[in-house]
Amino acid sequence: MPARLSDAFKSHPVNLQLKHPDFNSLHELPDSYAWTNNDDYYPSSLSSFGADDSVPVIDLSEPNAIKLTGHACKTWGVFQVTNHGIPQKLLDDIESAGKSLFSLPVEQKLKASRPPDGISGYGFARISSFFRKLMWSEGFTIVGSPVDHFRQLWPQDYEKFCNIIEEYEKEMKRLAGRLMWLMLGSLGISTEDVKWAGSKGEFKGASAALQLNSYPACPEPDRAMGLAAHTDSTLLTILYQNNTSGLQVLRDGTGWVTVPPMPGALVVNVGDLIHILSNGVYPSVLHRAVVNRTQHRLSIAYLFGPPASIQISPLSKLVGPSHPPLYRPITWNEYLGTKAKHFNKALSSVRLCAPLSSLADVNDHNSVKVV
Ligand SMILES: C=C1C[C@]23C[C@@]1(O)CC[C@H]2[C@@]12CCC[C@@](C)(C(=O)O1)[C@H]2[C@@H]3C(=O)O
Numbered sequence: 001m002p003a004r005l006s007d008a009f010k011s012h013p014v015n016l017q018l019k020h021p022d023f024n025s026l027h028e029l030p031d032s033y034a035w036t037n038n039d040d041y042y043p044s045s046l047s048s049f050g051a052d053d054s055v056p057v058i059d060l061s062e063p064n065a066i067k068l069t070g071h072a073c074k075t076w077g078v079f080q081v082t083n084h085g086i087p088q089k090l091l092d093d094i095e096s097a098g099k100s101l102f103s104l105p106v107e108q109k110l111k112a113s114r115p116p117d118g119i120s121g122y123g124f125a126r127i128s129s130f131f132r133k134l135m136w137s138e139g140f141t142i143v144g145s146p147v148d149h150f151r152q153l154w155p156q157d158y159e160k161f162c163n164i165i166e167e168y169e170k171e172m173k174r175l176a177g178r179l180m181w182l183m184l185g186s187l188g189i190s191t192e193d194v195k196w197a198g199s200k201g202e203f204k205g206a207s208a209a210l211q212l213n214s215y216p217a218c219p220e221p222d223r224a225m226g227l228a229a230h231t232d233s234t235l236l237t238i239l240y241q242n243n244t245s246g247l248q249v250l251r252d253g254t255g256w257v258t259v260p261p262m263p264g265a266l267v268v269n270v271g272d273l274i275h276i277l278s279n280g281v282y283p284s285v286l287h288r289a290v291v292n293r294t295q296h297r298l299s300i301a302y303l304f305g306p307p308a309s310i311q312i313s314p315l316s317k318l319v320g321p322s323h324p325p326l327y328r329p330i331t332w333n334e335y336l337g338t339k340a341k342h343f344n345k346a347l348s349s350v351r352l353c354a355p356l357s358s359l360a361d362v363n364d365h366n367s368v369k370v371v
Pocket residue numbers: 119125126127128141209211230231232233234301303336339
C-alpha cells in the first residue's frame with residue numbers, strides 16, 4: 001500500500017502531555033509562556049521597526065505574474081496574491097468555522113485531540129517539543145476526512161463544517177497547482193520535467209494538510225510567542241489570515257518583517273520541498289507569528305506537498321557540473337519525520353555537499369545556529 005501522509009509521524013510520536021489552558025481566563029502571562037531571547041533560535045532583537053522593505057504583492061491576473069513570482073521566490077520566499085479566484089464567501093465561511101471551533105469549551109476541543117503519533121486533531125503546534133516555553137496559540141490539523149473529529153466537536157452540525165472544509169481544500173488544491181506552475185515555470189521547468197504532477201500538470205495525487213491556528217489576545221504580548229520561527233515542510237503554503245496582523249518573515253539584512261493582512265489577499269510561502277526541488281534557488285522562508293494585547297487572531301494554512309511516497313530531489317534541469325545537486329532524494333513522509341526529529345536542522349540533515357563557505361550557507365538558514 002502506498003504511504004499515506006497520515007502515517008508520517010507513526011515512528012516519530014511527539015509526547016506533549018500538556019493540557020491547553022482556557023486562554024480567556026488568564027489575565028497574567030504564566031511563566032511557562034514567558035519567552036526570553038534565549039528561548040528562541042532566532043532572537044526578537046532582529047525586529048525591524050519601520051523597515052521600508054515590504055513583502056511583494058502579485059496580481060495573478062497580470063500577464064507578468066510568472067516573472068514576478070520567480071523574483072519574489074528568489075528574493076523573499078513569500079508574497080501575497082490577489083485575484084486568486086478563491087471566492088470571498090468561502091474565505092468568510094472558513095474563518096467563521098475556525099472561530100466556532102476555537103471558541104468551543106476546552107473540554108470539548110480536547111475530545112478531538114491529536115494523538116502523539118497522529119497528524120490530525122486539536123493541540124499545541126507540533127514543534128512545541130523543541131522549546132522550553134509554551135506558545136500562545138492552539139491549532140487544529142486536518143489531513144483526510146475531518147468527520148470523526150467534527151462529530152466530537154459539533155455533534156449536531158458537523159456536516160455543515162465538513163462541507164466547508166471539503167470545498168476549501170478543493171479550491172486551495174487548484175490554486176496550489178497554479179502557483180506551483182508559476183514557480184516552476186519561472187525556473188524553466190515544464191510538465192515533462194515533473195512526472196508526478198501528472199500529464200496535464202494537475203498535481204492530482206498531491207497530499208495536503210489544513211492547519212487552523214488561533215492566537216488569543218494576550219495580556220503581555222511582548223513576552224509571548226504565538227508560533228515560533230520555522231520553515232514549512234511543504235512545497236508551498238497558502239495562508240489566509242484574518243484582519244489582525246501577526247505573521248512575520250525573516251529577511252536577510254533587515255530582520256523580522258510583518259506581512260500585513262490585506263482584505264481578500266492570500267499569503268504564499270516557499271516551503272522546504274521547493275527549496276530542495278529548486279536546488280536552493282528558491283529558499284524556504286523563516287516565519288513566525290506574534291500576538292497582540294487586544295485582538296484574537298486566526299490563520300488558516302493550506303500545507304501543500306507531493307504524493308506522500310514520491311521522492312523529491314533537485315530537478316535535473318537545474319543541476320549540472322557547475323551546479324551539483326545539493327540535497328538527497330527524500331519523500332514528504334520521510335521529510336516530516338526528519339523535521340519531527342531535527343526541527344530547524346532538517347534541511348541541512350538532507351544536504352549532500354557542504355556549503356561553499358564553511359561558516360554559513362545563505363540558502364540554508366539552519367546550518368548555523370543563531371544565538
Ligand atoms: C504537514 C504538516 C506540516 C506541519 C506538520 C504537519 O503535519 C501539519 C501541521 C504543520 C505545522 C503547522 C504549524 C507549523 C509547523 C512547523 C507545525 O508544527 O505544524 C507545521 C509543520 C511543518 O511544516 O513542518
